[in-house]
Amino acid sequence: GAGVSQTPSNKVTEKGKYVELRCDPISGHTALYWYRQSLGQGPEFLIYFQGTGAADDSGLPNDRFFAVRPEGSVSTLKIQRTERGDSAVYLCASSPGTGLEGANVLTFGAGSRLTVL
Amino acid sequence: AQTVTQSQPEMSVQEAETVTLSCTYDTSENNYYLFWYKQPPSRQMILVIRQEAYKQQNATENRFSVNFQKAAKSFSLKISDSQLGDTAMYFCAFMKEYGNKLVFGAGTILRVKS
Numbered sequence: 001g002a003g004v005s006q007t008p009s010n011k012v013t014e015k016g017k018y019v020e021l022r023c024d025p026i027s028g029h030t031a032l033y034w035y036r037q038s039l040g041q042g043p044e045f046l047i048y049f050q051g052t053g054a055a056d057d058s059g060l061p062n063d064r065f066f067a068v069r070p071e072g073s074v075s076t077l078k079i080q081r082t083e084r085g086d087s088a089v090y091l092c093a094s095s096p097g098t099g100l101e102g103a104n105v106l107t108f109g110a111g112s113r114l115t116v117l
Numbered sequence: 118a119q120t121v122t123q124s125q126p127e128m129s130v131q132e133a134e135t136v137t138l139s140c141t142y143d144t145s146e147n148n149y150y151l152f153w154y155k156q157p158p159s160r161q162m163i164l165v166i167r168q169e170a171y172k173q174q175n176a177t178e179n180r181f182s183v184n185f186q187k188a189a190k191s192f193s194l195k196i197s198d199s200q201l202g203d204t205a206m207y208f209c210a211f212m213k214e215y216g217n218k219l220v221f222g223a224g225t226i227l228r229v230k231s
Contacts, residue, residue: 031217042121042208042221043162056217089160104150104212106219108162 002026004109006092012115013082021077021112025094032075033106034067035091043091049075050097082116089113119144119211123222130199131230137184138194138225140209146170148214151185151192156224157205165207168192170214199229 005024013019025032030051035043045059052072060066064082069075079086090113093106120143130136142151153165168176168185175183180200184193196203209222 033218035219040223042210042223043219044221045218048217050217059218091160091162093162104216105164105167106162107164108154110159110161113160 004092004094004107006090006109006112008112009110010113010115012117014117015082015084017082017116019079019082019114021079021090021092021114023075023077023092023094023109025073025075025092026107027073028096029094029107030072030097031095032069033093033095034075034077035093037089037091037111039088046077046090079114082114084116087114087116119146119213119220121209121211121220121222123209123225125225126223127226127228129228129230130196132199132201134199135195135197136199136227138196138207138209138227140192140194140222142190142192142209142211144190144211144213146213149216150212150214151183152210152212152219153181153183153192153194154208154210154221155203155205156208162208166194196227201229201231203227204229 007022032049034046037043048056049069064080066078089111091111093108149170151168154162166178180197206224208224210219
């Protein structure tokens with residue numbers, strides 16, 4: 001697509017529920033990133049994919065968080081047993097991939113705002 | 118670990134005036150990239166300008182320019198001829214040369230007043 005698309009735009013859930021957030025990157029971008037932005041703060045890195053594999057998942061806060069990218073395009077961020085502290089905007093970004101001009105220039109989506117009641 | 122500090126939580130500027138947003142960072146790396154991103158209320162992060170640390174020349178993009186001081190680890194953003202559409206949150210960010218993650222500052226809210 002022309003840009004990075006994220007769905008849903010807003011998600012309200014109850015504590016303890018399971019949530020999936022979807023990211024559709026720019027066509028042809030091999031690198032995909034998830035960031036979490038809490039209210040009033042800058043985004044924090046969660047996970048980075050190069051193709052289908054998670055090349056760096058060091059930012060995932062605990063084992064309730066998991067992300068997949070099975071075909072090297074669309075990615076899903078999965079959060080189990082949600083807690084109120086998970087409330088944040090989850091941003092997805094993509095880039096052309098390593099070794100290429102502009103590889104470190106990330107294009108972001110508009111984010112998914114998650115509210116856990 | 119790298120850190121990025123934006124010491125101005127909020128700034129205001131009159132339309133058509135010039136404003137400078139501050140950013141400092143801490144790293145032991147010699148080569149890296151620095152970025153300014155703009156985040157309007159729509160939430161989408163938009164790249165404003167990028168600087169390669171090995172380039173001495175300051176980057177410019179139309180009304181936006183940076184003052185990159187490598188020794189001082191300072192990377193300020195100057196916005197000339199401010200426009201109402203520049204109102205947004207601005208984030209300074211750092212990435213290692215062969216890195217894959219951006220480290221962001223806490224952001225500065227910029228309000229352009231008519």
